[in-house]
Amino acid sequence: MRSTLLLLVLAYYVLPAHLQGATVVLSASRDTALFEQNSNYNLGSNDLIAGVTARYDQRARSLIQFDVTALIPAGSAITGATLELNLISQAASHSPGSYQLRRFLKDWQEGVVTVKNGSTAAAGDSTWNSQFQGTTLWSTLGGQAGVEYAATPSAVGTSVDVGAGLYSFATNSALIADVQAWLDTPSANYGWYLLTSDESVWGNARRFAASENANATLAPRLVINYTAAPEPSHGLLLLAGIGGLVCRRSRRRCQA
Ligand SMILES: [Ca+2]
Numbered sequence: 001m002r003s004t005l006l007l008l009v010l011a012y013y014v015l016p017a018h019l020q021g022a023t024v025v026l027s028a029s030r031d032t033a034l035f036e037q038n039s040n041y042n043l044g045s046n047d048l049i050a051g052v053t054a055r056y057d058q059r060a061r062s063l064i065q066f067d068v069t070a071l072i073p074a075g076s077a078i079t080g081a082t083l084e085l086n087l088i089s090q091a092a093s094h095s096p097g098s099y100q101l102r103r104f105l106k107d108w109q110e111g112v113v114t115v116k117n118g119s120t121a122a123a124g125d126s127t128w129n130s131q132f133q134g135t136t137l138w139s140t141l142g143g144q145a146g147v148e149y150a151a152t153p154s155a156v157g158t159s160v161d162v163g164a165g166l167y168s169f170a171t172n173s174a175l176i177a178d179v180q181a182w183l184d185t186p187s188a189n190y191g192w193y194l195l196t197s198d199e200s201v202w203g204n205a206r207r208f209a210a211s212e213n214a215n216a217t218l219a220p221r222l223v224i225n226y227t228a229a230p231e232p233s234h235g236l237l238l239l240a241g242i243g244g245l246v247c248r249r250s251r252r253r254c255q256a
Contacts, residue, residue, distance in 0.1 A: 021079065021225060021227050022225070022226060022227075022228065023080075023226075024072060024223075024224050025221050025222070026066045026068065026070065026221065026222045026224065027211060027220070028064050028065060028066055028210075029065050029066055029067040029070075030063075030065050030110040030211070031048055031062065031063060031110065031191075031220060032048075032063050032126060032210075033046070033047065033048050033049045033060055033062040033063075034060065034061050034063070034128045034143075035049065035058070035059075035060045035118055035128055036059045036060065036128050037053065037060075038118045038128070039141065040120065040121055040127050040128075040133065041113070041115075041117070041118030041119055041121060041128075042118055042122065042127055042133070043117070043118040044111030044112050044125065045111070045113060045114040045210070045212045046113065046114055046115065046117075046210065047089075047116070047207040047210050047213075048062035048194060048208040048210045049205055049206070049207050049208075050099050050194045050195050050205065050206060050208065051099070051196035051199075051201075051205030051206055052199055052201060052204055052205055053091070054093055054095075054203035054205065057203075059142065059199050060205055061143075061193055061195040062193070062195075062208070062210075063104060063108055063110075063126070063192070063194070064083075064191050064194060065104075065189060065191025065192075066179075066182075066189075066222045067189070068179055068183045068186075068224065069182075069183060069186050072183055072224065072228075073229065075228070076183065076227060076228045076229060077229075078183060078224060079227060080176065080223070080224065080225030080226075081171050081175040081222065081224050081225075082168060082175070082223045083101065083169040083192070083221075084167075084168050084169075084221050084222075085167045085168070086165065086167065086213075086220075087160060087163075087165060087166075087167045087206050088164055088207050088208060088213075088218065090206050093203065094205070095201050095202060095203040097160065097198070097201065097205070098156060098157055098196070099156075099157045099195065099196055099197065100153040100155060100156040100157065100196075100197050101154045101155045101175070101193070102145070102149040102150045102152075102153050102154065102192065102193040103149065103190075103192060103193075104148065104150075104190040104191050105147070105149055105150065105190060106138075106143075106148045107131070107190055108126040108131060109132060110125075110126070111125035114212075128141060128142050129141055131148075148193075149193040154172075154174035154175050154178050154192065155169035155172060157169055167208065178192070179224060208220070
């Protein structure tokens, strides 16, 4: 029992800080909105929109991707992933709505249009109609669950009706699994689809700040907790310490 305690104390002090867990905050590497009303438009450098708009009674969805390999070492174990968005506007007359994240399964192109409700997409931009404007349509306009995006949500947010401000998807096992998969297989990282939980409800659209927002503090951010894989030298150091303790307890076994 005494040696076990000693080992725990030793591990605590010997393990480098990154093995005890670390936290990073990532900015989105790209984000865009797809808008059914303007189905061949791109909105790549304007707000993110999700829900059924009050003005047009048409759906909007958004894509958000984070390059998790930028700050997290390969081989790390993801232990937490919280997405923080900022809700910045809604129609004066609107319905309550909640929003969800689905893992996106196909590539897309952000585009650079700055117009509020979009403008004609450039060749290759993603729109409501097209994965890549001019060459490839989505299998279903806006994408299809189970084909372009996951059949089930990774997270469902709370219902919001009034005000604006932080809108968070708190860490859960599905979000952690998504981020872990993107770290382990970066080529399969197409980010999340942000959409309302009920696209049959008029007026539940909301605008969320995109990465291009003039107020950078409102941009999407992903808070990730992780434990890095041990480096060989650290593992050997720990093993040497454990070996020394075991030898002290059983000298004959070590001297044999
Ligand atoms: Ca963008």
